[in-house]
Structures are given as structure tokens and as C-alpha cells.
Amino acid sequence: MFRPVTHLLFIGFLLLNVHTVHANVFLGLGGGVRLIKSDDSNFEGKFTPMLYGGYKILPWAFALEALYYDDKSNAGTSYTIENKHYEASIYALRFINYEEGRAINAYVLGGLGLFQERLTSNFMGAVDKDKSKLNSAVKIGLGAWAPLGSLAFINLEAKGMYSKDFTPDLIFELSSRVGVDF
Amino acid sequence: MKVLGSLLLTLALLSACSNPVEKEKCPCKVKVRVLQPDGTYKRETVELKTLEDPNSVQSSKIRITMNPRFFKDGSVSELTPEAQYFVNEDNVIVPKTALSEQMFTLYKIMEDLFFFDKSIGADQVLTYPRYVSIYERTDSSMDNGFYIPAYDRIRILTYNGDKAPLSWNSGVIAHEHFHAIFQKIVKPTIYTIGLDYEGKAFSSQAAAEEVDANTGYNYLILKALDEGLADYWGQLHTGLSDSYQTSYELFDINRKVLPIVYKMDSQESLKDTLDFRSYVIEDLSSKGKSRPINGLVYEKGVKYSNLIKSMSDKLFPEDKATSLEDRKKTQGEWIIASLKKLSETVYIKGKSQVLSQADILNSFVPDEKIGRSEVCTDLNNFLTVHESKVVACLGQ
Numbered sequence: 001m002f003r004p005v006t007h008l009l010f011i012g013f014l015l016l017n018v019h020t021v022h023a024n025v026f027l028g029l030g031g032g033v034r035l036i037k038s039d040d041s042n043f044e045g046k047f048t049p050m051l052y053g054g055y056k057i058l059p060w061a062f063a064l065e066a067l068y069y070d071d072k073s074n075a076g077t078s079y080t081i082e083n084k085h086y087e088a089s090i091y092a093l094r095f096i097n098y099e100e101g102r103a104i105n106a107y108v109l110g111g112l113g114l115f116q117e118r119l120t121s122n123f124m125g126a127v128d129k130d131k132s133k134l135n136s137a138v139k140i141g142l143g144a145w146a147p148l149g150s151l152a153f154i155n156l157e158a159k160g161m162y163s164k165d166f167t168p169d170l171i172f173e174l175s176s177r178v179g180v181d182f
Numbered sequence: 183m184k185v186l187g188s189l190l191l192t193l194a195l196l197s198a199c200s201n202p203v204e205k206e207k208c209p210c211k212v213k214v215r216v217l218q219p220d221g222t223y224k225r226e227t228v229e230l231k232t233l234e235d236p237n238s239v240q241s242s243k244i245r246i247t248m249n250p251r252f253f254k255d256g257s258v259s260e261l262t263p264e265a266q267y268f269v270n271e272d273n274v275i276v277p278k279t280a281l282s283e284q285m286f287t288l289y290k291i292m293e294d295l296f297f298f299d300k301s302i303g304a305d306q307v308l309t310y311p312r313y314v315s316i317y318e319r320t321d322s323s324m325d326n327g328f329y330i331p332a333y334d335r336i337r338i339l340t341y342n343g344d345k346a347p348l349s350w351n352s353g354v355i356a357h358e359h360f361h362a363i364f365q366k367i368v369k370p371t372i373y374t375i376g377l378d379y380e381g382k383a384f385s386s387q388a389a390a391e392e393v394d395a396n397t398g399y400n401y402l403i404l405k406a407l408d409e410g411l412a413d414y415w416g417q418l419h420t421g422l423s424d425s426y427q428t429s430y431e432l433f434d435i436n437r438k439v440l441p442i443v444y445k446m447d448s449q450e451s452l453k454d455t456l457d458f459r460s461y462v463i464e465d466l467s468s469k470g471k472s473r474p475i476n477g478l479v480y481e482k483g484v485k486y487s488n489l490i491k492s493m494s495d496k497l498f499p500e501d502k503a504t505s506l507e508d509r510k511k512t513q514g515e516w517i518i519a520s521l522k523k524l525s526e527t528v529y530i531k532g533k534s535q536v537l538s539q540a541d542i543l544n545s546f547v548p549d550e551k552i553g554r555s556e557v558c559t560d561l562n563n564f565l566t567v568h569e570s571k572v573v574a575c576l577g578q
Contacts, residue, residue, distance in 0.1 A: 075349075130276045
């Protein structure tokens with residue numbers, strides 16, 4: 001009934017209005033490298049693609065993040081395990097001496113993450129599935145926020161994350177997002 | 183300070199919302215792969231009663247280690263694993279990598295063996311913790327498992343086959359574990375009388391030729407018996423005549439443990455075949471690449487495993503056992519008692535005289551009269567006509 005161009009116009013109208021009314025909303029995409037321990041106690045980096053969005057009430061900002069990664073392993077050619085990790089987090093960011101127009105503004109952050117893991121094992125075609133409890137993690141870190149003009153931003157964050165359900169309990173992540181400021 | 187205060191307040195609120203941080207407590211339930219009586223593997227929830235630390239998969243009884251390197255001074259450099267797992271909604275530990283699942287499965291197999299050893303008194307001769315070393319990866323994988331006497335541990339190489347990994351195979355692990363029992367009961371005697379060539383490097387043909395022909399033969403025939411009994415031990419634990427086929431395609435030698443009495447080679451023939459000096463010289467000339475004697479040892483070992491199975495079925499008939507576990511226990515006790523008697527025989531005769539089949543097998547004839555005549559029939563069928571008879575069977 002509605003043509004695609006009508007949809008685009010309507011979305012554009014919404015974005016313009018959001019920009020007018022809620023100038024502090026931000027939305028971005030990003031990725032991180034999470035350092036987790038492998039079976040042999042060495043650290044390995046795991047790429048974590050993520051969605052990121054939030055709201056700024058300077059000097060504070062509040063953000064939501066959703067990320068996912070998976071890990072595949074095998075023994076011989078007949079047996080594989082795939083473990084998928086889903087995580088959603090909420091963060092409070094506190095800018096340190098935020099100034100409009102400054103190239104980079106530093107911030108500290110604290111957050112709470114909820115995550116669940118879903119496992120599929122396959123031995124000679126016999127598939128078993130399992131999922132973890134919904135687990136929580138506490139996160140703290142430091143970051144830098146750089147506006148890219150008036151409508152976009154890039155940030156870089158280093159975080160430590162603590163949960164009894166991580167291996168080990170304390171793990172680290174370096175992440176970066178690029179997005180738009182509405 | 184205001185920033186720091188805000189951050190601390192945020193963290194305090196977040197901490198209050200999160201679960202109390204506390205590690206999994208063990209004994210605990212874990213999902214592992216279990217070899218079934220029909221030769222298939224199922225993922226089952228089992229309780230690990232002795233496990234103390236699920237992260238490193240260890241306890242005072244059993245230790246799983248990774249990527250060991252062995253040194254001549256007897257030391258081992260190895261890693262303590264960091265098992266990867268999550269806890270599901272039923273509070274069961276679920277290993278989330280193939281290697282972690284192998285570690286927990288190995289632990290379960292070793293724990294079952296520990297309780298069995300305890301029930302038959304074999305724990306008295308073993309030292310704890312029992313070590314099993316696995317590899318994250320090996321440069322030249324051989325899909326194999328070994329017991330290494332010098333380091334008193336089982337070593338499982340990376341599995342690259344298309345069947346069940348060796349670390350799931352309770353038959354293979356029980357086989358290797360039995361070598362430790364044999365090592366602790368019979369080997370001290372072997373060392374005492376100078377019969378031990380395990381791991382001994384022969385640098386020259388002249389050194390090999392110094393080996394006494396009789397002691398060299400005795401060493402190999404006891405090695406064949408050790409292999410045969412180890413296969414029997416695997417059968418005892420799994421109930422399967424051939425658990426190897428769940429991990430391997432084919433063996434050169436049929437290693438099935440069935441109650442069949444094959445005629446053993448004559449002493450003369452055995453002495454010709456199991457010529458330790460020739461073996462060492464051949465090994466030296468092939469620069470260690472060929473170990474033909476291993477095949478011969480396994481070939482003779484199969485005759486022993488089948489004979490022992492046949493004797494065991496006659497001594498402990500299934501229909502007279504109160505339970506399968508009880509039957510398994512009495513079979514285990516019989517083997518341990520027989521090894522102790524064998525150790526005495528080796529001490530008396532092993533140094534300079536050739537150990538005859540009758541000498542070796544006499545240890546396996548029980549003192550009790552029940553089943554003895556049937557067992558002696560087996561032994562008579564096993565021995566060639568011209569062999570000396572088993573002393574315990576004289577007059578049967």
C-alpha cells in the first residue's frame with residue numbers, strides 16, 4: 001500500500017524530529033576484542049561485534065550495548081562444539097571535564113551486563129543443545145569520545161569485566177564504536 | 183573527586199544488583215560423554231564425587247594436565263588447564279569447548295577407575311594423584327594413548343580420527359591405567375632382578391648383545407602378558423570386547439577380548455620370536471623408526487587376554503553373581519591377587535631362567551577349588567603338548 005520512498009520520507013521525518021527534540025541521543029555500531037582464557041590458560045582475543053546506543057545528559061551519558069560472539073572447537077572430524085555468547089549491557093558514562101568542541105573527551109564508565117551462552121554439540125550427527133543460566137557481570141573502564149562533526153562520533157573504550165561465570169572471573173575488552181548523534 | 187565518587191556509587195549500585203560472586207562448588211554434576219554397553223557414546227550428566235576444582239579439573243586423587251614435556255631428570259613441565267564451561271539451569275557444569283569436555287570426561291573415567299581400585303585394594307599400590315596428560319595440539323599426532331612408567335602417568339595424544347576421541351574411550355584409559363597397576367605390583371620385582379629394559383637406550387650393538395638372552399625373553403613375555411591383561415582390564419570396565427573400534431578404524435591385530443582359548447606358541451618358538459637382542463639390533467639399524475617387536479608383543483598379548491577372559495568367565499559365572507558390580511569386583515580382586523603371586527614367581531625364576539608359560543599362568547589359578555578344574559582345562563588347551571604343566575593344575 002505504501003511505496004518504499006514513502007517509508008524513507010517518513011523515517012527521515014522521524015530522524016529530523018528526533019534530532020530537534022532529543023539532541024543527545026546516539027546510536028552506533030562497533031566491535032571489540034575480548035581477552036578470554038583458553039583451555040591451556042593462555043589468553044586469546046575474541047572479536048565481539050556490537051550494537052550501541054544511548055542518551056547524554058552531560059556530564060553523564062547512559063548507554064545500552066548488545067553483542068554476540070561464538071566459538072567453535074572440535075576433536076577429530078566427527079565431533080564439534082559451537083558455543084554462542086549473547087550479551088546485553090547497560091552503562092553509565094561520566095565525562096571528565098567535558099567541553100563542547102573539544103576533539104576528545106575522556107570518560108570513566110561503570111556497567112552491568114547480562115549474558116547467556118547457548119551450546120550445540122554434534123557427534124556423528126547426534127546433536128545436543130544446552131544453555132546457561134542468565135548470568136551477570138560488573139564492568140568498569142575508561143574511554144575517549146571524539147565527535148566527528150556535529151552528527152557523528154567515534155569512541156574507544158578499555159574495560160575490565162567481572163563475573164563468576166567468566167573464565168577467569170576478570171576479563172578485559174577493548175572496543176570501539178562509530179555512530180551518529182541525533 | 184566528584185567523578186570518582188560518582189563512579190564508586192554507580193559500581194556499588196551495580197554490585198548490589200548482580201549475583202554474589204562465588205565459584206562452582208564440587209562435588210558437582212557435569213555433562214560428559216559416556217561409552218555405552220552397545221559401543222555408542224552418549225552425553226550424560228554425571229556426578230564427579232572427588233573433583234575439588236572444576237576450573238583446573240583436579241583433586242588430590244586425579245590431575246588432568248596439558249601439553250607435558252618430559253625431562254631426563256624425571257621432571258615434567260606442563261600446564262594446569264583452565265576448563266571452559268558454563269552452568270546450566272539445572273546447576274550442571276557444561277563444558278563449552280571440545281578440549282574441556284575431554285578433560286571432564288577423562289576425569290570421570292579416572293574417578294570410576296579410582297573407586298574400582300579402592301574396592302579391590304589396588305589403590306594401596308598406586309600413588310596419588312593419578313596424572314593424565316593431554317595435548318591441545320601435537321605436531322605429529324598419532325591418535326594414541328600411552329602409560330609412561332618413568333613418569334607414572336597416562337598420556338593421550340591429540341585425536342585426529344573420525345570416531346570417538348581417545349579421551350572419551352574408557353576402554354583405552356582402563357587399558358593404560360592397568361599398566362600402572364602392573365608397574366607397581368610386578369615391575370618392582372623386574373627392576374630388582376635387573377629385567378627392566380623399559381626406556382633403556384641402547385646406543386650400540388655391543389651393548390645390546392650384552393643383554394642376557396633369557397632375561398631379554400622374560401622381559402618381553404611379561405610385556406606381552408601386561409598388554410593382554412590391560413586389554414582384559416578394558417573389557418572388564420566397559421563390558422565391550424573391543425572398545426578400540428569406537429575410536430579406531432582398524433587395528434593390524436585383532437584385539438577383541440573374547441573367551442576363546444588359542445594355543446600358545448611353543449617355548450622354543452616364543453624364544454625365537456621374542457628375541458630381545460635381535461629386536462634392539464634391528465631397532466638400532468633402523469634408527470629407532472621401526473619397532474617391530476611391539477606388534478609381536480600385542481599379538482601374544484591377545485592370546486593372554488582371551489585366555490584370561492575365558493578363565494574369568496569360568497571362575498566368576500554371570501548367573502552366580504549377586505550383581506554385575508560384585509562380579510566385576512571379584513574379577514578385579516582375582517587379577518590383583520594373581521599379579522602378586524606372579525611377582526613372587528618372577529623374583530624366584532626371572533633373573534636367569536626362562537619363565538615358562540606354566541610358571542606365569544600358575545599365578546592365575548586360584549587357591550579355591552571352585553572353578554579350578556575348568557580353568558585347568560583352559561590352561562591345558564592353551565599350552566602346547568610338550569610344555570611343562572601348570573603346577574596348581576597337577577592332579578586336576
